[in-house]
Amino acid sequence: MATRQRPKSAKPEPGAAARQPRDAVRTREKILNAGLREFAANGYSGASVEAIARRSGVAKGLVFHHFGTKEGLYLAVQMRMYERLRRRQNETQLEGLGPVEGMRRLVIDTFRGFREMPWIIRLMNEENLHRARHIRGAEAIPALYNPLLAAIERLVAAGREQGLFRADVEPVGFYVALSGLGYFYQSNRYTLGTVLQVDLGEEARIAAYEELIADMVLAYLQGGGAPFPTPPARDGG
Amino acid sequence: MATRQRPKSAKPEPGAAARQPRDAVRTREKILNAGLREFAANGYSGASVEAIARRSGVAKGLVFHHFGTKEGLYLAVQMRMYERLRRRQNETQLEGLGPVEGMRRLVIDTFRGFREMPWIIRLMNEENLHRARHIRGAEAIPALYNPLLAAIERLVAAGREQGLFRADVEPVGFYVALSGLGYFYQSNRYTLGTVLQVDLGEEARIAAYEELIADMVLAYLQGGGAPFPTPPARDGG
DNA sequence: CGCCTGACTGACCAGTCGGTCAACTTCCGG
DNA sequence: CCGGAAGTTGACCGACTGGTCAGTCAGGCG
Numbered sequence: 158m159a160t161r162q163r164p165k166s167a168k169p170e171p172g173a174a175a176r177q178p179r180d181a182v183r184t185r186e187k188i189l190n191a192g193l194r195e196f197a198a199n200g201y202s203g204a205s206v207e208a209i210a211r212r213s214g215v216a217k218g219l220v221f222h223h224f225g226t227k228e229g230l231y232l233a234v235q236m237r238m239y240e241r242l243r244r245r246q247n248e249t250q251l252e253g254l255g256p257v258e259g260m261r262r263l264v265i266d267t268f269r270g271f272r273e274m275p276w277i278i279r280l281m282n283e284e285n286l287h288r289a290r291h292i293r294g295a296e297a298i299p300a301l302y303n304p305l306l307a308a309i310e311r312l313v314a315a316g317r318e319q320g321l322f323r324a325d326v327e328p329v330g331f332y333v334a335l336s337g338l339g340y341f342y343q344s345n346r347y348t349l350g351t352v353l354q355v356d357l358g359e360e361a362r363i364a365a366y367e368e369l370i371a372d373m374v375l376a377y378l379q380g381g382g383a384p385f386p387t388p389p390a391r392d393g394g
Numbered sequence: 395m396a397t398r399q400r401p402k403s404a405k406p407e408p409g410a411a412a413r414q415p416r417d418a419v420r421t422r423e424k425i426l427n428a429g430l431r432e433f434a435a436n437g438y439s440g441a442s443v444e445a446i447a448r449r450s451g452v453a454k455g456l457v458f459h460h461f462g463t464k465e466g467l468y469l470a471v472q473m474r475m476y477e478r479l480r481r482r483q484n485e486t487q488l489e490g491l492g493p494v495e496g497m498r499r500l501v502i503d504t505f506r507g508f509r510e511m512p513w514i515i516r517l518m519n520e521e522n523l524h525r526a527r528h529i530r531g532a533e534a535i536p537a538l539y540n541p542l543l544a545a546i547e548r549l550v551a552a553g554r555e556q557g558l559f560r561a562d563v564e565p566v567g568f569y570v571a572l573s574g575l576g577y578f579y580q581s582n583r584y585t586l587g588t589v590l591q592v593d594l595g596e597e598a599r600i601a602a603y604e605e606l607i608a609d610m611v612l613a614y615l616q617g618g619g620a621p622f623p624t625p626p627a628r629d630g631g
Numbered sequence: 632c633g634c635c636t637g638a639c640t641g642a643c644c645a646g647t648c649g650g651t652c653a654a655c656t657t658c659c660g661g
Numbered sequence: 662c663c664g665g666a667a668g669t670t671g672a673c674c675g676a677c678t679g680g681t682c683a684g685t686c687a688g689g690c691g
Contacts, residue, residue, distance in 0.1 A: 180638095181639095184638080200437050200438075200440070200523055201440070202436065202439035202440035203437070203438070203440075205677080206678080207677085207679090216639060217640090217641090217679090218641080218680085219638075219639055219640075221679085222638070227679065227680085281582060281585055282519040282523070284584070284585050285519075285581060285582055285583065285584050286436075289585045289587065289588045292585065292588055292589075301589070302590060306590070327602060329590055330606045332590070333578065333579055333586060333603065334575055334603075334606055334610060336578060337577065337578025338575065338578075339574075340574065341571075341574025341575075341577050341578055342574060344581070345519075345522055347521070348518055348521050348526045349570060351526045351529055351536065352476075352529075353536070353543070353566055355566055357570075362566075362567070365564060365567055366570065369564070369571055369614075376610070376613035376614045376616075377606075377609055377614070379613075380617075417668095418667075421669090442649085444648080444649090452670090453669060453671065454649090454670090455650085455652085455671075456668075456669055456670075458649085460668095463650080464648095464649060464650085
């Protein structure tokens with residue numbers, strides 16, 4: 158039935174969205190996005206290749222044609238996830254802000270990033286369940302994080318030079334703490350909501366939490382209990 | 395169907411393994427513990443009832459006899475997990491400590507609890523993947539958390555009355571932040587280790603992180619909420 | 632134009648899954 | 662010492678899984 162009409166030229170017809178001409182890149186992308194949603198929703202074992210194929214309107218065999226195995230697709234999804242996370246983090250505008258306001262912005266925006274893209278958290282948790290064995294070989298991923306760590310170091314250094322921040326901030330630990338404050342709220346949103354009998358999705362609660370974690374990070378940086386080990390002998394810049 | 399062949403005599407071998415006498419409670423416990431390990435290691439979908447039965451040295455059917463369904467066993471595992479968490483939290487000795495030292499102890503011990511029992515994190519993540527739909531009906535669980543929140547409120551109130559802590563601490567948000575600082579380090583240990591190219595299992599790094607998060611929480615509690623516009627002219631009130 | 636590469640499909644396979652069942656064993660109250 | 666309830670087993674089932682394969686089809690290139 159239904160004699161297939163072939164498009165006369167390779168150009169996609171702008172009018173009818175009925176049947177796209179063959180486009181491997183576009184198809185791959187569809188499968189990848191469907192996989193991202195499916196893995197995020199159900200985890201690795203819970204996701205089925207058949208469901209992913211169905212989601213992307215494609216035969217199951219095609220998934221294997223493009224990605225080899227279920228694990229291959231999963232790895233591609235993880236890479237895509239880190240790309241998106243990096244891109245989101247790079248969007249945080251810190252230019253023109255002093256150390257204090259810059260850090261406040263960074264903390265709050267990190268938190269907002271996790272809230273905007275909860276699927277990132279699901280995928281990260283899944284990969285941690287597997288002890289990161291899929292992404293371990295991907296050397297591209299660590300490089301994505303260097304800019305973020307560098308931005309933190311720059312902010313902390315600027316604050317230190319202006320005599321605003323303590324001098325003994327260890328960047329890696331500090332980054333973990335900063336991320337954890339935002340991550341946990343979102344990652345454990347449902348169990349926390351149940352055991353604490355509150356709704357963590359409330360706007361007022363979210364706004365209060367943003368203030369809390371920004372205050373906490375800044376209070377730590379701005380001295381708190383620890384005195385300054387090395388007073389900055391530099392002139393005020 | 396032909397009549398089932400019955401084994402001539404299912405005598406337990408007298409020599410090997412010394413079969414325990416029948417003890418339903420003990421058997422249930424063995425299955426529950428095996429399920430805990432299996433669900434923590436592989437998630438809900440990744441865990442197989444057969445593997446759980448094998449782990450506990452029991453026929454698969456017996457698992458269903460005791461727990462009804464896979465989901466029933468999973469729910470029992472979740473409950474057990476919260477019991478263990480509560481028990482661990484209650485072990486934290488705060489008696490005789492002032493607000494500052496008590497809070498420091500609480501922060502560090504919460505972190506240590508997560509490190510000692512990483513399976514708790516895996517099970518919590520799994521339940522959050524399912525949006526807490528399994529534990530939502532269990533009214534016993536929220537009650538477990540009340541003592542912890544109460545302890546926090548007691549510490550914060552004591553600190554406030556002694557003029558050491560700020561007055562506007564919201565307990566729920568504060569608890570989330572406090573937990574998140576410890577949780578994230580452990581829950582994302584593997585992906586963080588990969589992307590940051592460090593080993594989060596190092597003793598020195600762990601000790602430094604304990605200091606960091608304790609300092610951070612205390613700096614928040616002790617410091618004025620005002621970041622930078624007003625000079626630090628805060629009194630104990 | 633003809634042709635070959637690669638995108639794409641649908642049927643299919645072997646294995647695993649959660650769950651059921653009848654039968655057997657052990658234990659305990661009467 | 663009997664009888665029934667509860668504990669326990671292993672064979673079994675239908676549904677579904679990841680993965681394969683032969684073959685169809687479209688389109689860019691010579």
